[in-house]
Amino acid sequence: MKTSAIVSSALASVLALGLLTPATAAEAxxxxxxxxxxxxxxxxxxxxxxxxxSCAGQATAAMTPDEWQYVAKGSCKSQQGLSAAEAKAALAAAKPKKS
Structure with a gap:
């Protein structure tokens, strides 16, 4: 009787881990x-x-303000990166002005 309870518990644990995977991916x-x-x-x-x-891996130059990568939340500034608003401002400033 104890063996069947252990097997049932183990099976339930394995099934529960499979159900938690999508939540973990969303959290990541x-x-x-x-x-x-x-x-x-x-x-x-x-x-x-x-x-x-419009696709990953198509950047032709390094460290341009319009290209981005996913990084751990809160680590962008420590990598000398820009937020979306800062990148848009940098692009606008770099455009030649029409006369």
């Missing part, structure tokens, strides 16, 4: 933030702010 994504201006050429995570490409 929530623990990250976009950090602009830190990615190396070809190592960006997705589309850039300027709209010149």
């Amino acid at each position: 994504k929530a623990a990250k933030e976009k950090c602009y201006g830190i990615s190396k050429a070809g190592q960006n995570d997705c589309a850039n702010l300027s709209g010149s490409h």
Whole structure:
């Protein structure tokens, strides 16, 4: 009788761990933030702010303010990165003015 209780408990534990995986993935994504201006050429995570490409790994230059990577939440500034608002301002400042 004790053996069946142990087996049932073990099986329930394994099944419960399988159900927790999606919540853990969601928590992991929530623990990250976009950090602009830190990615190396070809190592960006997705589309850039300027709209010149729409996929990961297509950055042609390193450390440009419109390219971004996911980093641990709160670590962007320590990597000399920019927030989205700061990156947009840097791009606007770099555009040549029309006369």
